[in-house]
Amino acid sequence: MQQYNPDFDYKSAAEEVLAIEIAGLKQLSQHFDTHFVQACQTILNTTGKVVVMGMGKSGHIGKKIAATLASTGTSSFFVHPGEAAHGDLGMIDSNDVVLAISNSGESGEILGLFPVLKRQQVTIISMTGNPSSNMGKLADLHLCIKVPKEACPIELAPTASTTATLVMGDALAMALMRARGFSAEDFALSHPGGALGRKLLLKISDIMHSGTQLPKVTADAPLTEALLEMSEKGLGMTAIVDADNAVIGIFTDGDLRRLLSKRVDIHDTTIGEVMGPNPQVAHSNMLAVDGLNQMQERSISALLIVDDGQLVGALNMHDMLRAGVM
Known part of the structure; x- marks a missing residue:
């Protein structure tokens, strides 16, 4: 031994x-x-x-x-x-x-x-x-x-x-x-399975909410209407658009909490008065991982998707998590 x-x-x-x-x-x-x-x-x-x-x-x-x-x-x-x-x-x-x-x-x-x-x-x-x-x-x-x-x-x-x-x-x-x-895209095509494939192939258009699932209101909508839209669509935010469907603002759960601390009358306020202007936007053909990086760099939890000046979708961190991007 x-x-x-x-x-x-x-x-x-x-x-x-x-x-x-x-x-x-x-x-x-x-x-x-x-x-x-x-x-x-x-x-x-x-x-x-x-x-x-x-x-x-x-x-x-x-x-x-x-x-x-x-x-x-x-x-x-x-x-x-x-x-x-x-x-x-x-x-x-x-x-x-x-x-x-x-x-x-x-x-x-x-x-x-x-x-x-x-x-x-x-x-x-x-x-x-x-x-x-x-x-x-x-x-x-x-x-x-x-x-x-x-x-x-x-x-x-x-x-x-x-x-x-x-x-x-x-x-x-x-x-x-x-x-x-x-290229990275070529690499992704030979690695379609698992987290690597998802990060390199998945685009924002694949996971964003669109159509009737997209939360949006106009600036003259009462705050209560905007809150109902947020509740029904379940993304923790709503986009504010003009008559041409161009994004002019965003309102999130965080904005609501800050608003309530100021004792604002939600029944006598329009969403345009309290919305956050110039929100972060992305394009639908972006890689989902690039959208995630944008969200993390800006410390935001939701992203509006705009193509050719028109609101086409929205997503949040939960969507990224469900898709396996993070």
């Missing part, structure tokens, strides 16, 4: 790992060379897909790289080298680019696929820590992920090298993303 030192300094051990991995990443920039540029151009110009391969820890990192590429505009998927040798190689054609990952550059499972890939005229980009390795020499392009040392104290577990591989993959994906002009 192993004996554990109760006084072991875990914090120092962790800090040493961090220092070693940072040192490895600092020297990685020297490998953003002509091969890196050519790799980006090759992938950008391909009419096929990027097929990522890797064994063991390199395979785990490869799956993440493939997922990052796919979600940022580069069609990509991961194929396990062992499965490729037993049929999955049929998923790859001559228009594809294979990104083969191995720190040693001597992965037998991947090297065994090179002759078939070469016969199919598939472009191979290898990502290894040894440019002189077989994978480094046989590939069409090589991306170096060499690090001075692993963070593992016995130099066996892939640590700094896998971090460098991940960063090289991220650098490749982000460079391609920027070159493609891949």
Whole structure:
């Protein structure tokens, strides 16, 4: 049974790992060379897909790289080298680019696929820590992920090298993303589910109250009528509009509380006398998250929606919450 030192300094051990991995990443920039540029151009110009391969820890990192590429505009998927040798190689054609990952550059499972890939005229980009390795020499392009040392104290577990591989993959994906002009809207289309999709795709028009659900009165309406409108529509406010349906003011629950503290006669006052002028407005085609940011920046709980000078909708914080925007 192993004996554990109760006084072991875990914090120092962790800090040493961090220092070693940072040192490895600092020297990685020297490998953003002509091969890196050519790799980006090759992938950008391909009419096929990027097929990522890797064994063991390199395979785990490869799956993440493939997922990052796919979600940022580069069609990509991961194929396990062992499965490729037993049929999955049929998923790859001559228009594809294979990104083969191995720190040693001597992965037998991947090297065994090179002759078939070469016969199919598939472009191979290898990502290894040894440019002189077989994978480094046989590939069409090589991306170096060499690090001075692993963070593992016995130099066996892939640590700094896998971090460098991940960063090289991220650098490749982000460079391609920027070159493609891949936008937040493009990103949202590949992430339609969950909070991310809602924030990037949902527009104000999707959640605003409109038509008969929209609280509004004219300036000459009695305050009591405005309060009834607020109560019926349940948004905690009402818009005040002119004869052309243009917004001229707003009245909220907060305004009512402040008004009552002044002992104003609600039966003998028009809404135009007590409304708040120049309310914050938004457009219906704005992203809901932008509307939320506007509300939070102004410390308001409701927003009027105006298109072409006309009141078309309204919403409040509860609508944002129900829609999952916040």
